[in-house]
Amino acid sequence: MVTLFSIRIMLHLLIIRPLVSIFFGVNAIGVDHLSRVDQFIMISNHNSHIDTLLLFHILSPVKIAKTRVVAAADYFVKHPWLYRLVTYLFDPIWIDRNRKSCSVFTEMVAHLKNNGSIIMYPEGTRGTSAEIQKFKEGIGLLIHKYSRIPVVPVYLEGPERSLPKNCCIPLPLVNFITVSPPQKFSGDKTEIAHHLFYYLQKRAKEERQFRQRRKNNGETPWCVAVIGIDGSGKSTLAKNLAIRFPDNCCFIGDSLEFYDRGVQQVSQPYITNELRRWIGRKAKTAEKLSSYKFPKITELFLRDHLLREVDRWYRPNIIFQDGSPLLNLVAWANLYSQTKLDTDQMTNAIELLQGCKSPSALDHIVKRFPELRVICSLNLNQLRLPDEVIFLDVPPEVCVFRISSRGAHIQPHENITHLTQLRGAYQLVCESLQSTPCNVTIFDGDNNSHKTAEQTIKYLQSRLERTHAQN
Amino acid sequence: MDWQLNTVSIYLLFLAQTLFAVSTLIVEYPARVKAYSKHLWLYLLFFTIGELFSFRWASVVLSLICFIALREYFSLIAIRTGDRLAILGGFLSIPLMMATLLMHNHHIFIAAIPLYVFFFIPFLVAIGGDESVGTVFSIGVIGVGIFLFVFGNGLLGFLTLCTPWLGIIVVINVSLSDAIAFCLYSTRKPLFQGNLLQYLAAIPVTVASSILVSEWTFLALHVSIIIGTIIPLLVAASRLIMFHIESDLGIAQNYNSLRRGRLINSSSSLVLVTPIVFFALNYLT
Incomplete structure (x- = not known):
């Protein structure tokens, strides 16, 4: 049974969502694809800390309650207050990238068995630019194991400009969320990871062709x-x-x-x-x-x-x-x-x-x-x-x-x-x-x-x- | 609440526009009409709040319009990491605009914004990053944004300070010119040959509307006629300017598919026309 009127969900709906809308501006396309699925594995490109805020922005209250994001514990534990805040708001499945452990995978599997949904960033870490990095095979393994659960690829564009890696002051710039139709995959884990990578890369290329470009800076010495x-x-x-x-x-x-x-x-x-x-x-x-x-x-x-x-x-x-x-x-x-x-x-x-x-x-x-x-x-x-x-x-x-x-x-x-x-x-x-x-x-x-x-x-x-x- | 005819007319205009904006949610209109109706609603909200409450609150709405437009503009331009500080500085020009509006001092505003773009923005670009290549581009692109959306909107605020109908008549005449041109639009004719005629066709309507409200704008008859005549011509020129800017920013190519740059597209005529009208009125009255 999902508790819809918890403080956590109210915080999402009444504080975080309006703040994100006013400050960053969210332009979401294809959100209705999410209403067709009860359970999903959402994968997205990862360039900024805002990514998770944006992905939760497009979820309905029921889905907020049932969705957990996979996040890097080794980064957040450095700031205990931030760690506690993120744990409360997003209930993440914490992953320690320095240790190879099966407990994270077990936790993800348990959450999916419990009819929960998962948000994952298959690149593993935030990229330094709008380029998509190679996907980790873990995503392929999870999708392979739970091939009945639809995968929703989401392409985020804008967070890499609003709050890029190594920057601490966010800029109020519009962010675009493109939600693709839910998909089901078969094949081995490497094939699945490759397919998803090329799918998101195609979205990125399509988007970039309209962007204003600067003259090439020339060769570095x-x-x-x-x-x-x-x-x-x-x-x-x-x-x-x-x-x-x-x-x-x-x-x-x-x-x-x-x-x-x-x-x-x-x-x-x-x-x-x-x-x-x-x-x-x-x-x-x-x-x-x-x-x-x-x-x-x-x-x-x-x-x-x-x-x-x-x-x-x-x-x-x-x-x-x-x-x-x-x-x-x-x-x-x-x-x-x-x-x-x-x-x-x-x-x-x-x-x-x-x-x-x-x-x-x-x-x-x-x-x-x-x-x-x-x-x-x-x-x-x-x-x-x-x-x-x-x-x-x-x-x-x-x-x-x-x-x-x-x-x-x-x-x-x-x-x-x-x-x-x-x-x-x-x-x-x-x-x-x-x-x-x-x-x-x-x-x-x-x-x-x-x-x-x-x-x-x-x-x-x-x-x-x-x-x-x-x- | 003031129930004089000129004030009630503002409320009625706002109400009519609200109904039209709501209807766009139900009835299927072209994307440009939907976006334009939202933008017009925001400006009419600014005038209505000014009448209902005070200019102080109206200036908050105007600042919000500037913020949304700047946010959209800066999202579309190619920025370097080193330009982030200057972009933040670009947003800070909005409180500057608001402060001068509340001081009722357009002299400071007219001098402050160019100086801001001339010195403060280049300074922030210079200290923001360690890359020199692209500095001129960055300064230019941020400056254009401030001039378009802060300078243009700020002067509309100063026109409204004189008398609300002075601001309203600019907004209405620009919208009428755009609406008539949109209705007469033909894809077969190139922009500045055939389409200029579409804007010229708006002149009788805009002159008539200027004369109609001249009692509330406190403009002499000949000034009303001049203003009514020049606005469609300026809108035509503005559209040509914005056609090139929008092409560079990628708005023109995917207006319908990705829903970006709509506020820029809708408000471009107004923000480019307002400064010219402001200076014309300064000279003529």
Whole structure:
């Protein structure tokens, strides 16, 4: 027996529904399809927290009482008041995405057996844009098991603009809900998931063809990072590449320089660059490894910011970097850590620092490196992964010899023990990059610097041609 | 309650429009007629509330109309993530409009909105995101929205402040021009050749209506005739402007299928005509 006059349903009808209508504006098409079914599995694309509010907006009071949404507990438990509010209003079937457990599936099955209906987001998480991500197979499994229950695909358009991922202030923009006719599926779980994915993708394409479009922003610069331990000659190589590469290039190292087919271009002084250089000098004159850490991390973040600034204001075709803030951070983390990271953990750390994964999903790494939590909470985990990585592999002994022959101040980590550890860490970084879109090449840095530069230019030109051919 | 003829006429107009709007729910009318009747009902509600209660409450209705129109407009344009702050700023121009209306100071309003679009919106676009590409487009597109729906509606509010019938006659004449053009619409003729005649056909009707209510608008006979003549011509030009804007926003292509952009389509003539009429009246009276 469904209680229609509960406070929860009254809240939905008298408060949430009018507020959503006034603030967001709901334009629903095909809602009458829902009146034809008593029980359903509703699937929808997921781009925003508003999605659930909109889907409940189109349900009748009887259906509100009988419908539960599958929601990510790991996200909501971080805000206890929100968790309690959502639990009260939507009575979700909580799913913890960090743990693989059958209890959620059992709960869903029990609810469906009880004549209840379910709202699911088969993408698993909110997408970053209006693109639909690949569906999880769980939806296929549930529909396969309960093929008698009709599936109602719903396409939501607008929430990704009203309240997209990583934004906290909602904008009052109109949202469109397209409810498709109820459907029944047969076939295996993968087929069902694929069918639903292509169905919603078709709806998305149909909708997008009417949308106003902006001119393409153009290509983002090709970012090449030369990495290696101190004294490996990475800075010299990166600068040589910027000078000798026959294109519009930028070099980001100790200095910031622009070259157009070998001719140096005049650039504006950047405050970020000046600040970075000053902090970099502080790091270099540090006496102990512990006092080196903070200025170095700051310098790396400023260097990444500079990369964006250069991309924004100068748009060179290629950016050559002396090191990569993202990869340097991960390699240095291994140097500071008592227990070393393995390849998988490094891949996870790279994804975390890029902002592709949330810290809650990688709790085991965040616990070991509390700095990571600070970085994520300050929203600094937006570091850029280079498109191409050149690793200059040089034995630490050679590097120490080169460093001492410079006659400059020797930094606390510039000794054979630490450089050997760092070299190992960079090798691990290169291995962990195999599962990313970034391409890694190892060069022997023990050669003459001009010869290495020539080899690298030849290699990069062939890579560039291949990339253009693929595009 | 005031029972003078001019006030009762407003109530009757509102009542008639309410009945027509209700009838559109029962009888099958073309989608454009339904949407237009809703939009007209909202404007007549604004005048009726002003007469029944006070201009303060009427300005709330006008602000609501601006909000709904802006919400619809911003939903259709291509925005970048970095423009979100500027769009929020766009919505904040509505309280600014309301404040100047309540201060009865159209001088501030006329200066404030262009300055808002000229400086404040570009500033919000600049600090909102870290991408420069598309900045001019964003500033332009948000500015157009504010000018259309806040500036246009705000000046209608100021016309109403002078005398309610001044605002009403603009709304009625624009609606009459649109209605006559809709009735004479022919798909065979291109927009600005054959269709201009449809709007010219509305001139005798709009001139007659302007003269008919001149006692309540306090306009001289020659001014009433000028206003009655220029409104259909301005509506024709507005429709041409909006035809291009709507094509770009994707309203024209799927007006019937996806039900988007209907308020923009209905109110476009009014919001484009009102500023011209406001300045014409300022000059002529």
